[in-house]
Amino acid sequence: MGLISFLKEKFSKKQTEDIDTYSEGMSKSRQNFSTKLNSLSKKYKKVNQEYFEELEEILIESDVGVKLTLKIIEDVLLESKEKHITDADEINEILIDHMFKGYMDKGESNTDVVFQENGPTVLLVVGVNGVGKTTTIAKLAKRYKDQGKSILLVAADTFRAGACEQLQIWADRLNVGIVTGPYNSDPSSVAYEGMAKAKNENIDLVIVDVAGRLQNKQYLMDELSKMKRVISKVIPDAPHETFLIIDATTGQNGVVQAKAFAEVTNLTGVVITKMDGTSKGGIILAIRDELGVPVRFIGLGEKMEDLKEFDLESYIYGLCVEK
Amino acid sequence: MAFENLSEKISRIFKKLRGQARLSESNMDEMLKEIRIALLEADVNYKVVKEFINNIKEKAIGEEVLTKLNPSQMITKIVHEELESLLGGGENEIQYQPNRPTIILLVGLQGSGKTTTAGKLAYLMSRKLNKKVLLAAGDVYRPAAIDQLKQIAKSIGVPVFEKGTNISPVQIAIEAKKEAFDNHYDVLIIDTAGRIAIDEELMNELNEIKNEISPDEILLVVDAMSGQDAVNVANAFNDLLSLTGVIMTKLDGDARGGAALSIRHMTGVPIKFSGVGEKVSDLDVFHADRMADRILGMGDVMTLVEKVQEEIDEKEAKKAANKMLSGKFDLNDMLEQMRQVKKLGSLGGLMKLIPGMPKITPEQLAIAEKEMVNFEIIINSMTPDERHDPSLFNYSRKIRVANGCGKQVSDVNRVLKKYESSKEMMKKMEQYKKSGKLPPGMGGLGGMGF
Numbered sequence: 001m002g003l004i005s006f007l008k009e010k011f012s013k014k015q016t017e018d019i020d021t022y023s024e025g026m027s028k029s030r031q032n033f034s035t036k037l038n039s040l041s042k043k044y045k046k047v048n049q050e051y052f053e054e055l056e057e058i059l060i061e062s063d064v065g066v067k068l069t070l071k072i073i074e075d076v077l078l079e080s081k082e083k084h085i086t087d088a089d090e091i092n093e094i095l096i097d098h099m100f101k102g103y104m105d106k107g108e109s110n111t112d113v114v115f116q117e118n119g120p121t122v123l124l125v126v127g128v129n130g131v132g133k134t135t136t137i138a139k140l141a142k143r144y145k146d147q148g149k150s151i152l153l154v155a156a157d158t159f160r161a162g163a164c165e166q167l168q169i170w171a172d173r174l175n176v177g178i179v180t181g182p183y184n185s186d187p188s189s190v191a192y193e194g195m196a197k198a199k200n201e202n203i204d205l206v207i208v209d210v211a212g213r214l215q216n217k218q219y220l221m222d223e224l225s226k227m228k229r230v231i232s233k234v235i236p237d238a239p240h241e242t243f244l245i246i247d248a249t250t251g252q253n254g255v256v257q258a259k260a261f262a263e264v265t266n267l268t269g270v271v272i273t274k275m276d277g278t279s280k281g282g283i284i285l286a287i288r289d290e291l292g293v294p295v296r297f298i299g300l301g302e303k304m305e306d307l308k309e310f311d312l313e314s315y316i317y318g319l320c321v322e323k
Numbered sequence: 324m325a326f327e328n329l330s331e332k333i334s335r336i337f338k339k340l341r342g343q344a345r346l347s348e349s350n351m352d353e354m355l356k357e358i359r360i361a362l363l364e365a366d367v368n369y370k371v372v373k374e375f376i377n378n379i380k381e382k383a384i385g386e387e388v389l390t391k392l393n394p395s396q397m398i399t400k401i402v403h404e405e406l407e408s409l410l411g412g413g414e415n416e417i418q419y420q421p422n423r424p425t426i427i428l429l430v431g432l433q434g435s436g437k438t439t440t441a442g443k444l445a446y447l448m449s450r451k452l453n454k455k456v457l458l459a460a461g462d463v464y465r466p467a468a469i470d471q472l473k474q475i476a477k478s479i480g481v482p483v484f485e486k487g488t489n490i491s492p493v494q495i496a497i498e499a500k501k502e503a504f505d506n507h508y509d510v511l512i513i514d515t516a517g518r519i520a521i522d523e524e525l526m527n528e529l530n531e532i533k534n535e536i537s538p539d540e541i542l543l544v545v546d547a548m549s550g551q552d553a554v555n556v557a558n559a560f561n562d563l564l565s566l567t568g569v570i571m572t573k574l575d576g577d578a579r580g581g582a583a584l585s586i587r588h589m590t591g592v593p594i595k596f597s598g599v600g601e602k603v604s605d606l607d608v609f610h611a612d613r614m615a616d617r618i619l620g621m622g623d624v625m626t627l628v629e630k631v632q633e634e635i636d637e638k639e640a641k642k643a644a645n646k647m648l649s650g651k652f653d654l655n656d657m658l659e660q661m662r663q664v665k666k667l668g669s670l671g672g673l674m675k676l677i678p679g680m681p682k683i684t685p686e687q688l689a690i691a692e693k694e695m696v697n698f699e700i701i702i703n704s705m706t707p708d709e710r711h712d713p714s715l716f717n718y719s720r721k722i723r724v725a726n727g728c729g730k731q732v733s734d735v736n737r738v739l740k741k742y743e744s745s746k747e748m749m750k751k752m753e754q755y756k757k758s759g760k761l762p763p764g765m766g767g768l769g770g771m772g773f
Contacts, residue, residue, distance in 0.1 A: 032552075032555070057369045057370075060363055060369050060551065061369050061551045061552075062551070063366075063551050063552070065364070066360050066364050067364075128548065128573075128576065129434070129436065129573065130433070130434025130435060130573075131434055132433065132434060159601075160471070161470070161471045161472075161474035161478075162438075162467040162469075162470040162471025162472075162474055163467075163471075165466070165467035165470045165471075166465070166466045166467035166468075166470075166471075168467075169466040169467055170466065183474070218689040219689060219692075222689070247434060247546075247548075249432065249546070249549050249550055249552055249556070250549070250550055251366030251548060251549055251550025251551065251553075251581070251582055252364050252365070252366050252550070253366070253548045253576070254548075254550075274433065274434075274519060276519060277432075277519040277552070277556075278519075278552055278555050278556065278559075279550065279552040280552070282550075283550065
């Protein structure tokens with residue numbers, strides 16, 4: 001049975017709140033993706049070379065990337081030849097299987113933040129400018145506060161005008177602690193202060209917001225390594241988790257970003273934001289393919305509850321199945 | 324910088340061709356395939372790539388000047404022309420109203436850089452064009468967006484019109500327009516809330532703003548890192564608002580910015596500015612031909628020249644140049660020269676503008692920048708006499724200087740060595756100048772030694 005049939009059956013039995021959020025949040029992405037696939041199969045019925053070119057176009061327009069796209073198309077071509085399949089609908093199912101096979105082949109991974117048994121768990125949140133870092137941090141803070149964890153936010157983005165204020169507003173709204181530093185001060189010293197406070201007060205989860213940086217700016221990346229060192233001086237082994245926030249509209253530069261951040265930090269996951277737009281977020285497949293880093297959370301809307309643990313099946317369902 | 328990887332790729336493909344005498348169907352196919360992949364990896368829209376490749380193919384086959392140019396040169400020329408026509412055309416200057424404020428509305432997706440760009444535009448217009456500029460804070464949704472705009476505005480000395488967050492963005496726009504008219508501002512720049520393009524409520528709000536205040540310019544701010552969907556987003560904005568221009572941001576990153584090319588091509592809306600750094604002065608007027616040069620790895624010489632002219636104190640530079648050429652170049656001059664270079668912004672940004680220097684890694688740049696700082700510290704620890712006449716240096720003087728600034732004697736030696744080689748290079752420059760040729764690899768910044 002193809003993946004889609006399987007998922008249809010699975011989710012028709014078990015309609016959860018989460019799958020609704022996925023379905024709702026990804027409706028615009030779906031319009032572009034599965035509607036195109038469907039109209040393609042109506043147009044062709046039997047597949048030929050042209051059909052595969054059109055499939056290639058759909059994948060590339062989903063930001064899956066050329067390299068991975070060519071690989072997927074080749075696999076589909078191979079399987080369809082082996083099994084003598086020429087029906088367009090069936091080919092589409094095979095395509096979707098192969099799109100996500102690579103992701104699944106890399107194994108199961110945690111999505112939820114992994115908490116330390118003793119002492120604070122430190123989560124470093126990195127990413128380029130404007131991907132929604134601060135908002136994501138607020139959503140994560142809310143999530144774990146609701147689970148009864150004590151939270152401390154550390155506003156180590158002392159560079160962007162208004163960044164500390166933005167996090168401060170969230171801290172006030174969520175009623176969680178926050179450590180900030182003056183505008184343009186050394187972010188590492190803010191991080192240090194945050195760690196010391198977290199240790200003294202035995203906070204469960206410390207989330208560190210660092211300035212958005214373009215990954216090709218060496219001095220900013222150096223600053224990030226320094227911050228990592230400072231953090232681990234106060235709390236050994238920290239940061240325990242480092243999330244890279246990626247905007248769903250990001251193109252192939254997303255892979256470059258992931259590589260660059262993986263070099264200076266121990267990247268433990270990706271959070272994809274703004275999935276409620278028209279983008280398909282294919283970049284997560286490319287990143288998984290190149291670096292093996294799993295997606296941990298997905299932002300499906302502007303509401304606080306719209307940040308969900310990433311579930312591949314729900315993602316595929318949201319992308320492909322019209323309710 | 325944008326397109327770096329793309330230009331590297333294309334030049335690699337060209338290298339493959341270099342050994343071949345003429346353009347055959349087969350070697351061209353391979354190259355077109357590579358160009359296609361390179362463009363797709365640069366996030367150029369699939370359809371645009373298809374068209375681009377077809378155009379190149381047609382032009383290359385139709386081309387008959389095979390005798391004068393080698394295949395590589397010919398393809399370079401064709402790809403360059405095609406890229407330029409893809410990027411350029413259209414009115415890309417802001418039309419200022421002579422008798423009333425020019426109203427500029429900035430729109431765009433969340434996180435594309437609208438607020439930062441609003442500040443940069445305000446700086447450009449007030450500082451370089453001497454306009455009286457008013458910024459209006461219309462993003463009432465994102466927490467602290469108004470604070471962000473106020474901080475930027477304060478740093479550049481431009482007033483901000485704001486009414487907090489308990490007011491509709493439409494109302495803000497109307498009141499800001501009145502303020503701009505009443506107080507005879509030349510330009511009003513309105514920052515708006517980011518949106519996801521298909522959020523109807525917000526899109527309607529933008530439309531309402533447009534209808535209420537009839538802006539002269541509606542500029543879409545686009546992140547250079549955008550993927551394939553950028554075209555859909557731009558279309559959505561354009562269909563609703565009839566955009567007058569696009570501003571590409573974050574071009575100082577290493578994203579190749581292909582999506583921006585696609586937008587230009589698919590919507591027909593001209594690209595007017597590009598954001599090239601974190602400083603408020605880092606906004607350039609967009610030049611299609613230069614961008615095409617950059618794509619092909621030819622360097623962006625004109626931008627460099629303009630930048631140099633703008634930032635370098637011409638008198639100082641002339642004085643230094645004369646001294647260099649007359650052989651009276653001392654350590655003070657070298658220090659001054661380094662300070663001038665520093666004024667231009669980060670070395671990284673600068674280096675990428677110079678043709679023939681694509682192979683510098685960020686690490687190397689970081690080292691060079693650090694070295695400049697060290698040199699300054701060391702020279703500052705020398706006596707005026709020593710700076711004026713470095714030949715005075717003996718071992719004990721070197722030790723004194725090293726101790727004075729907490730460095731090693733070897734560091735002092737490096738400064739002196741750099742000085743000697745700069746001086747040497749100046750002499751060569753002079754000879755070349757007399758012979759009418761420049762030594763290879765030395766553009767306008769020869770002798771900086773970095």
